[in-house]
Amino acid sequence: MGQGMEQRLTIEASGLDGLFAVLEERGFTVVGPTVREGAIVYDRLASPADLPRGITDEQDGGVYRLKKRDDDALFGYVVGPQSWKRFLDPPVKRLWRAERDGSDFRIVPEEVPREAFAFLGVRSCEIHAMEIQDRVYIDGEFKDPGYEARRRSALIIAVQCTVAGGTCFCVSMNTGPKSESGFDLALIEVVDTERHVFVIEAGSPRGREILEALETRPSEASELAEAENRIADAAARMGRTFDAEGVHDLLTQNLEHPRWAEVAGRCLSCANCTMVCPTCFCSTVEDVTDVSGDHAERWQKQDSCFTMDFSQLHGGIVRSSTRSRYRQWLTHKLATWIDQFGVSGCTGCGRCITWCPVAIDLTEEVAAIRANPPDAVEPHRRGKP
Ligand code: SF4
Ligand code: SF4
Known part of the structure; x- marks a missing residue:
């Protein structure tokens, strides 16, 4: 993934169906935001109809609630309780199993996962979070092969933030609200009474190849100006500030x-x-055995x-x-x-x-x-x- 300094194009909101089709053709499982049990969560999506259309979230200390927007925005919310780590590093996973082999045990390692995710709707702070977790799971002396396989195959489709949450402070941490790198494609949603479009740019060769397969047109100057205004507006409306100095x-x-x-x-x-x-x-980590004593497994579980x-x-x-x-x-x-x-x-x-x-x-x-x-x-x- 490289720097996102590409020509920007526009797709109509109705063109997201085409994006899903292109991703599926290339073997990706699309994962993105959807409404479940009163929150916006990340899950496998079948089509753009699963996205949280016309929904926003209100957030403050100890407060989260969904509200209707007065438009049909598909990404008009901030972030929910889940993050992409749920898919890159599942909270419960088997590390290996052991089978009795005569008087010994034979260790059977877990297979490296093959499913390739296309993460749709990744925010700038979340790209930074993935890059931080890369340092833990990939860049150190000990690698997590499952994380590494999922991370390297994942396609990152960023959505630039045009709404700031009541508890956001990415501007203070220099992690948003605009993604400058770390994505394959980046979208900016522009929705008003006359239009509902996405300004889109590629940030990697994979993203460029997908972009070329979509039905796009050159972005109009007014769309680009409105897109940038909305990001600047989000930056100016952070719910929290944080003095990170020293x-x-x-x-x-x-x-x-x-x-x-x-x-x-x-x-x-x-x-x-x-x-x-x-x-x-x-x-x-927890080790479990069956009653026969012939089979054992080691599981890793998220802890705190x-x-x-x-x-x-x-x-x-x-x-x-x-x-x-x-x-x-x-x-x-x-x-x-x-x-x-x-x-x-x-x-x-x-x-x-x-x-x-x-x-x-x-x-x-x-x-x-x-x-x-x-x-x-x-x-x-x-x-x-
Ligand atoms: S553990 Fe964390 S979330 Fe729970 S009360 Fe303490 S600070 Fe709050
Ligand atoms: S604000 Fe910072 S510490 Fe709190 S959940 Fe987000 S990344 Fe973690």
């Missing part, structure tokens, strides 16, 4: 800040924030630093208090993630704020620590782990 040192030098105890008094340790976060990757068992070592639990678990999550996400992977673990998508049942907001928590400088905390306790 956040690594701010957090790592304030490990005994009284704010950790204050937030722990509200936090339910429910793990919602880690489940919805598009970059969190903690997992656990908020569960008590996650930090269990021989002899006890390392992070037994909610205070230590919240502090671990936030300092890893915003500070030690940078030491580990060279980038922040946060893209500013806002999901952890929206889906926290008690509306804990990491932008507020960091601001509260910043407002109470390190000098206010006993010096000998600042760096205590």
